[in-house]
Amino acid sequence: MSATMIENPDVDQEQEPDQKAQTTEPQALAEADEGLTHAIGDLEWHFPEKLVLDEYNHRKKIDTEPDATLKASVRESGVQEPVGARPQADGKIGIFKGQRRWKAQLAANREAKRKGLPLRKIPVLVRRDLAGVDDETLVLSIIENTQRTQASQVDVADGLTQLALLEMPASQLARHGRRLGYQPAEIKAAQQASLLGPGKLDEYGQSYGWSFVELADLAEVSELGWDAERDLKEARRKDGLANRDKKGTATSGHWEQTMARLRLDLADLHKRKELRAELDAAGIPVVRYSYWDKANKVRPLSHLVTPAGKKMTTKAHAELCTDHAAYIDDDKIRAVYVCRDWAANGHSLSPEQAAQLPPEEDKEVARAERRRVIEGNKAWRAAREARQGFLIKLINPGKGGPKEISDAAWSWIMLAMAGNTYWFPRFYGSSKHLEGMAKLLKTEVPKQTGRRDEEPFAHVVKRRGRPGRAFILLAQVAAAFEREQMHDMVWKSPTDAAAGWLEFLAAEGYTLAACEQAVIGEVNAKREEAEAKARQSAEEAEQELDAALRDAAAESGVELLVGEDPEGGNDQADPAEHEPEENAAEADTPEDMSLAA
Structure with a gap:
């Protein structure tokens, strides 16, 4: 690590901006600790009028102007902390951090010039190693500004958006994210989140602590108004309660269910507007x-x-x-x-x-039923989208996810392939069976040429390798079951298979929607009712058999013993077992024991 100092001028003898600054020979600074690998830069003194703002300076929209306190301090004492800069393509020096200090000195110099006083230079750490290295420059600028209280969510979002738009490997983006305290998904979501505007960004980002992924989701459905904000707040609260006492990775199942429903609502709203416009245009x-x-x-x-x-x-x-x-x-x-x-x-x-x-009194019943059907269909379709999202994560766990599928998943695979199921072969008779699998495997729908030996997902098998091939089988089963067994009519007429599938997904970590919980509840209630009826039928049959035996015994003059087996056993109980307790006690006296001897 090295630095160069180029003259620290006396305040009373500073030069005019149009005069060339005198430089001294570079002086080597002390070597840094072995673990410190980044460069500090060359410490130079420049008139602020000769500097420009770097394109990748993070702070651009909010709080870019120095406040009165900073201006007063710089006017009296100059800039004490060096600003960060790097060479530009045109040879100028561009500031990427310390913009407010630079502007404060510009204002102080303008005032000094009006009064005929000498102009001041500012200390600048020039990072020549950052020339043309835009991503590193942007990251350093964001770090500088987010560590200051005046940094706004708008500028953070803009900085992350710039970072996401720069071409770089995913590993490099992840490294920058770790330094900034953001996940790569948040960096990618920042541009969408910035659509909320300064008010919402600061309210939900700073006051409520929402991540940029959550802010991006809110921006996506903001057209739905306050209802969307209210529902997402409630979903976030439920996820917080669910994760409070939970060990391991936190889940966002309620959020995902709510977003799935809101996305459908938004799609319906857009489709309704398009239809209305078409009808209006047609008169x-x-x-x-x-x-x-x-x-x-x-x-x-x-x-x-x-x-x-x-x-x-x-x-x-x-x-x-x-x-x-x-x-x-x-x-x-x-x-x-x-x-x-x-x-x-x-x-x-x-x-x-x-x-x-219908008669007049049936109108309200029909109205309520119609409303129930519309709301039920909408809720079930939204839950389907949430299940698809969960299945995609389950089948594509990534580097940090599980390496094997669960025993329950294997049971479903074996049920589909070796069991007596109609839905699995019917799925493969459909012309769209590859679409469902491709979606779950996060790959393109393969093009079929019609050859019998065609392997549509051979590239996926090769990419996944041996440990990941079980997930491909699970994708087959999941795509088949979702298409054939989880259609829109299931919420109206729940099946044992649908309830079993939902219970399996819940055990894997899926957060059930209310309509899915209702399906499981109705199936379990019917099962319990059937079991209760079976027990009652068995008891009634046993009572009828007892009555028939008694009637037969009465007709034949045979007396049934109390302990006699009604199913035909005639073994009588040992009379000794029915002796009074006092007799048994007498037989245990010492005198009787001696006589027996």
Whole structure:
């Protein structure tokens, strides 16, 4: 480690900025400890007017101006702590840390010039070894500013974003992250997080301690408004409670479940807006439709027939009826075409719909059921996304993860491949079976040429090596089961298989959604009910058998003994076993024992 000092001028005899500074020969400093491997740089004195701001200076938006206290200190005593700088491509010296001290001296020099006083230089540690080394420069700038109380989340996010955009190996990014106190995932998430703006970044980042990954998730769903913030706060609180007494790696299952649901809500919102824009552009009015109100004037065209009794088509209705309109289905987010007043326009209901006109009191029941179905479908689809995310992590554990799958996972593999299951072979009969596996294995969907000896995932097998091949088998089973057994109807009609799969995932560390817990609960309740009925049936059968034996004994004049086996055993109990206790006590007296001898 070496440093060079280039003149420390007397304050009263400093030169004007346009005069060339005098330099002295480099002086070697004391050698550093053996463990200190980074360079300090050359200590030089420069007029601040001759310096520029480095492109990779971390502090750019918030608190870049020196406060009154700093200005007063620099005006009286000059800059006492050297700023950090490096050579620029144009030959100038660019500051990458100490920007506020530099600006304070600039302001002090402007004031001195107005008063006719000499201008001051500032001490600069010039890191010539950082010329062209942008990632290291940026990291040092971030470290400098995050260690100061005025550093803002906005500038931290911008600095991490710059770092993520620089091309470098993953190992080098991880090393920079360790020095800064951030995981690589946080560095990559900083750009998305910065979309929240200064207020939200400081509120959730500094006040609440959210990571940049969490801030990026919040930014992703911020269009949903306060509801998204509230739900994520609650999910984070639940994860904190779950991890409080837990040993080992902390989990974020509640957060992941909530984000899966919010992402679906956001996708629905965007799809709804796109549909509305398309309908508006086509001049089609958008109306509300009450599914449960069969007496409503608004009816879907699928409920109507033409005067000739034929099905009403969208094209024909649009051409002939002035009340042609549409509503947006809340469940599938699609346009459903309707007539706004079917009776007034002379349309007729189909025979099936005419027979379904309910009494007034059934409307509320139908409305509640419709609402339950829509909410249930949405919750189940969101849980499916969360399960997919968990399975991807389980099947691709990375360097720090488990090297082998669990015994329970092996049981599922053997059940699928050697058991009497219909869902596993049916999955391989599907044309989309490779898509599910590719998603879980984090690889591209292989292109098939139709050859019988084709090996679509040979590259994955080679990359994983021998220890990781069990995870490929698990990916096969998981993709098959999720596609064939965990469809939208499961939450309505839970199965033993679905409950068993969810219990397996929970044992592996997955956080169950409320709808998934309900599936397990309903299956267990049905199982307990069936077991209770079986026990009751067995008891009733035993009672009927006892009654039949008694009736038969009464008819034949045979007296049943109390201890007689009703299943046919006629062995009587030993009379000695039924002797009074006092007789047994008498037989144990010393006199009886001597007589027996």
